[in-house]
Amino acid sequence: MARIHLPSGAVAGNRAELVAAAAAFDSFGLVLVRRGGYAVGRVEGQRLAQSRCGTRYVQGKTKAGGWSQQRFARRRANQADAVAQAAAKAVSEVLGTRQSPLVCGGDRALIRQALELSGADKWHIARWLDVPDPRRAVLETAVGRARAASIDLNKLA
Numbered sequence: 001m002a003r004i005h006l007p008s009g010a011v012a013g014n015r016a017e018l019v020a021a022a023a024a025f026d027s028f029g030l031v032l033v034r035r036g037g038y039a040v041g042r043v044e045g046q047r048l049a050q051s052r053c054g055t056r057y058v059q060g061k062t063k064a065g066g067w068s069q070q071r072f073a074r075r076r077a078n079q080a081d082a083v084a085q086a087a088a089k090a091v092s093e094v095l096g097t098r099q100s101p102l103v104c105g106g107d108r109a110l111i112r113q114a115l116e117l118s119g120a121d122k123w124h125i126a127r128w129l130d131v132p133d134p135r136r137a138v139l140e141t142a143v144g145r146a147r148a149a150s151i152d153l154n155k156l157a
Contacts (some may be wrong), residue, residue, distance in 0.1 A: 002151050002152065002153050002154075003152045004018055004149050004150075004151050004152075005149060005150045005152070005157045006018075006021045006022060006025065006149050006150070007025055007100070007103065007126055007127050007146055007147055007148065007149065011054075014027040014045055016057070018038050022133075022149075024111040025101065025147070026044070026045060027042070027043060027044045027045070027092070027100055027124070028043050028046075028100050028101045028103055028109055028126065028146065029041070029042055029043070029047055029100050029101070029102045029103070029120075029123075030042075030043060030051075030101065030102075030103050030104075030105075030139060030142055030143065030146060031091060031102055031103075031104045031105075031115070032104070032105045032112055032129075032131050032134035032138065032139060032142060033083065033084070033101075033104075033106045033110045033113065033114055033134065034046045034059040034106040034107050034110070034131070034132075034133055034134055035079075035080055035083060035107060035110065035136065036055060036056060036057070036083070037053070037054065037055040037133050037134045038052075038053065038054055038057065038074050038083060038087035038088040038090060038114070038134050039051065039052070039053040039058075039134035039135060039136065039139040039142075040052050040053075040055075040087065040091050040093075040094045040095065041057060041094065041143070042100075043143055043146070044096050044115075047143075048139065048140060048143055050094050051094060051136065052073050052092065052093060053090075053091035053093050053134065053135060053136050053139065054078065054086055054087075054121075056080040056082050056083045056147055057077060057079060058076060058080055058083060059072065059075055059076050061076075065130060071113050074101065076151045077139060078097055080110060081154060082114075083110060084110050084114045084117060085114075085117060087110070087114035087118075088114040088115070088116075088117035089118070090099070091115065091118040091120055092118045092119070092120075095118075095120065097119075099120075099122075099123050100123070101123070101124050101125075101126040102115075102120070102123050102124065102125045102126060103126055103128075103129060103130035103142070103146040104126045104127075104128055105128060105129035105134075105142060106134060108128070124145075127146060129142055129145055129146065
């Protein structure tokens with residue numbers, strides 16, 4: 001026997017449940033944020049209907065000690081806040097106020113910050129993806145990965 005775990009969080013045991021759950025996950029939002037960039041998309045049907053991508057510079061860690069280390073840490077925090085604000089603006093522009101399920105990937109803290117800033121923090125996050133630096137190509141690849149289902153087989157299979 002096989003149990004199919006769908007991206008919406010549903011678990012299907014038979015064909016009717018599988019078809020109904022897959023049809024319910026027809027449109028969703030994609031929010032990918034990492035230090036240095038973001039990509040936000042709205043998926044309708046099988047295609048990416050609208051998207052926004054962007055980059056922001058975030059300085060890497062330094063081995064300098066003392067005051068310099070603290071100054072660079074504050075600078076990195078401010079630069080990361082700028083990434084979250086830019087991603088929040090993109091979430092508002094692309095996803096608007098419709099409360100579709102979200103598929104997120106990247107830095108969880110930055111994503112939560114971006115969703116709070118955009119007012120989408122109460123939306124249902126259906127799935128988390130591991131993604132490289134968010135770019136348009138990564139966003140397009142994430143559409144297929146977000147729709148993928150996992151299958152658990154029992155010992156008899």
